[in-house]
Amino acid sequence: MNFRLTFPVEPLGPSMQYSDKLLLSGSCFAEEIGHRLQQHKFDVLLNPNGILFNPLSIARSMTSYLDNKRYTADDLFLHEDIWHSWDHHSRFSGTDKVRVLAQINASQDAAAARLKEADWLVVTLGSAHAWYLKENGQLVGNCHKVPEASFTKKLVPADEVIAALDNMMHRLFFVNRKVNILFTVSPVRYVRDGVVENNLSKAVLLQAVHHLxxxxxxxxxxxxxxxxxxxxxxxxxxxxxxxxxxDQAVQYVWEHFLKACVQPASQDVARQVAELLRARGHRPFNPGSPAHKQFLATMAKKAGQLQEAHPSLDFGDLLNFFGH
Incomplete structure (x- = not known):
């Protein structure tokens, strides 16, 4: 008997490879996949604005990279002695306004450069609910724990999501004629919006993405x-x-992602890197034993062979760990 409904994940036509430059943007699930890509030595720029959930903020961030937008002190606000940007995740926030702006603009520069040369843009949409400041109607990418009374919440309709992403992509395709875009919808359930509301939100995102x-x-x-x-x-x-x-679910999605989205030759490299990552996570019972020293030497040799075969990839962390 079958107790699970499985389905085939069709491989992409053009697929990713190690020589590709990737930019990932979106929800916290983008971070999960992005970190795995980075761990496996893919060339990834991950969430230049930090985590963003709604498609309007994601489209706005992409437009800001294309415009080479520079953030100034007027773009920041002070809340509980911390400087924040409404367009950025709190990982950019801090007590030093100058440092916050420097970090934001450095990330802007990196994103602008990457978007112009990217082979793949991977966008993970989290929620179709968007938040706006009541005082001026400004779209908010992150609420930074400001009281909820300061915002208006809106379920963005599919046509508005489509228009925002469509406009962004037309501009991107004009600047970067080779880029492919891969959309995903985050499986994270935003139950704080309400269960029914979360399902409506996901339905909007799915409708918009498949239309595009x-x-x-x-x-x-x-x-x-x-x-x-x-x-x-x-x-x-x-x-x-x-x-x-x-972690088990994310790993399951990751394995399907590799099979469907990455070229076979690069899949093979990723599997070899995964073996080294598992070895690095191994905790020996007796670190000084001859058996463990031989284990480290074997892994160091494998890491060295991978580095020689793929000089464009950086295996320095693994080589150092195994004592090459």
């Missing part, structure tokens, strides 16, 4: 949402909050 994917040749969809919600479909694959997929 069907419209453009260089757009693709990877079903991270469906893999967790329809394939795994069990609370044992969630963290204690019952909202975020746990």
């Amino acid at each position: 994917v069907n419209k453009f040749d260089r757009l693709f969809y990877f079903p991270a949402y469906e893999l967790v919600l329809d394939d795994l479909r069990d609370y044992r694959f969630y963290k204690e909050d019952m909202v975020h997929p746990n």
Whole structure:
């Protein structure tokens, strides 16, 4: 008997490889996949604005890179003695305004450069709910724990999501004629919005994304949402909050991502890197034993061979760890 509904994940036409330059943007699930790509030595720029959830803020961030926008003191606000930007995640926030601006603008520069040369832009949409400041109607990418009474919340309709992403992509394609765009919808359930409201939000995102994917040749969809919600479909694959997929679920999605989105030769390299990463995570019972020293020497040799075969990749951290 079958107790799970599985489905095939169709491989992309053009697929990613180690020589590609990637830019990932979006929700916290983008961070999960982005960190795995970085760990496996792919060339990734991850979330230049920090985590962003709604498609309007993501589109706005991309436009700011294309415009080479420079942030100034007028773009920051002070809350509980911390300087923040409404367009950025709190990882950019701090007590020193000059340092906050420097970090933001350095990230802007890196994102602007990467977007012009990127082979892939991977966008993970989290929620169709957007927040606006009541005082001036400004779109907010992150609320920074400012009291909820300061904002108006809106479920952005599909046509508005489509228009924002469509306009952004037209501008991007004019600047970068080779870039492919891969959309995913985050499987994280935003139950703070309400269960029904979360489902409505995801439905809007799915409708908008598939409309765009069907419209453009260089757009693709990877079903991270469906893999967790329809394939795994069990609370044992969630963290204690019952909202975020746990490590086992993310690993399951990652394995499907590799098979569907990465070229076979690069998949083979990624598997070899994964072996080294598992070895680095091994905790020996007796670190001084001859057996463990031989284990380190074997792994160092494998890391060295990979470095020689792929000189453009940086295996320095693994080589140092294994004592090459």
